[in-house]
Amino acid sequence: MHNAPFLIIGATGKTGRRIAQKLQAGGYMVRHGSRHAERPFDWEDPSGWAAALEGVSAAYVSYFPDLAVPQAPAAITRLVETARAAGLKKLVLLSGRGEANAERCEEIVRESGIDFTLVRASWFFQNFDEGQLLGSVLGGTIAMPAGEVREPFIDIEDIADVAVAALTEDGHAGELYEVTGPQLLSLADVAEAITQACGRTVEYLPVTFEQFHAALSEQAGPEMADMLTALCREVFDGRNESLADGVQRALGRAPRDFSAFCRQAAASGVWNLPAEAQSA
Template sequence: MTTNETTNETTDKTTNENANTPVILVLGASGKTGRRVADRLETAGAAVRRGSRSASPPFDWEDPATWPAALEGVASVYVSFYPDLAVPGAPEAVAAFTAEARRAGVRRVVLLSGRGEAEAQRAEEVIAAAGMEWTVVRASWFAQNFSEGAFLDAVNSGEVVLPVGDVREPFIDVEDIADVAVAALTEDGHHEQVYEVTGPQLLTFAEAVRAIAEASGREVAFTSVPLDAFTAYLAEAGEAPEVIEMLAYLFAEVLDGRNAYVTDGVKRAIGRPPRDFADYARTAAAKGVWK
């Protein structure tokens, strides 16, 4: 999906749990959105179980035997699928997990989804039919891909090279995604809602890179290349075939203009407008992520 949720292998622990407190399981708790969701919930005093392969108990999407222990005593779940809902088999995995969650007594589920992706929309249908309270957070491309994810090294090298032209994307700040997800997990009134969340403006990738250059005070160029040249470069760099296939799908199919519009999902969910990309860039630059 266009959200590109990746994880860092850090040890995640359950916090604030006791026998009488309903637990919120946050999957992908080392990723861009999951980490922020878990942190916000903990700050609010919720009992949080961070779901990842390094957690105790561990959670691994590829090992269903880890799911029952991770779901024990859980009332609500934030579902962020790894590596991405765009990969083949993702909806089936989400279906198997939600069935296990319902058996475990989970009452509420919030799914991180992506815009304009057939597999992601199939996963949304699975969540809606699972027999629990559900909310979908359908996100545009993460702004944080430039500062925490796939494009960080490229920004720091001084040139971002991607197989995309003048198509415009309403990049979403993941801080907004986290705020929407926490509201859906902890408040009533979000059941059966699909919040399509975007930033407030449409930008080309070149314009986004220019905003980063201005905010960071660094020279950063953007270069558009053919898709086959991009995938060949990834292969030569040793990237996994499934990752190359996923990125090729996203750039060739999803970034075709189908998502070139902004939405009011953030405001509908939490009553305020989404953050501007320039604000994101200034905040990230102030943290020193682009060195």
């Protein structure tokens, strides 16, 4: 049993929140890596990182906004150096599938000299009920530059279970877990499953990269639009159209299914809020 805390970087975010809760439910001590924590962790301000890492046994790292941004490798390099100086024993990095920059960050962790587990994830189910695409679902149209490409979307609950296992159990050091859901789904399939579950019509509208960028610039600003358009250009070329066995290898069970997630999200009422409610 660990008597030092686990640092969860991104502890108020989609994956980190679940990982922190699961660890605490298991009786483990958790230190929140957040800009608002007692020992603040801010990717923009490395001066606080050593204090956040002090006395920690292992850390989960979810980078914000996305490992795809050009500054991510420098930030991960600096984090690894700070972690090594602090005597950290283990790093679990959340990575993105099919992304060159994310793979550069994986390499930095691999070469850190610290025990590591890499969790290389496909796109999240929860993008549609908590993340960037909730507004699209509420507005009834998921407009994406993905054509007919299929993605093996994954439930964040599975990612959290893999991360908790990697942090708390022996046998995961040095592993690269490529984690996907159990099915390849086009965005038309996603829209259909959400429609079935919530009883309100949600459609997929394939758009060009330029149309996507213009719409996103208005909604979320040019920086987010640049980042997400570049990411879509990179990954929506069919490279991720395959299932991987990371959940099965790490946990000895199959990953969760999208329709089960849809039923649960619909039952929570999140997809029947007025469209304006999504930014609240």
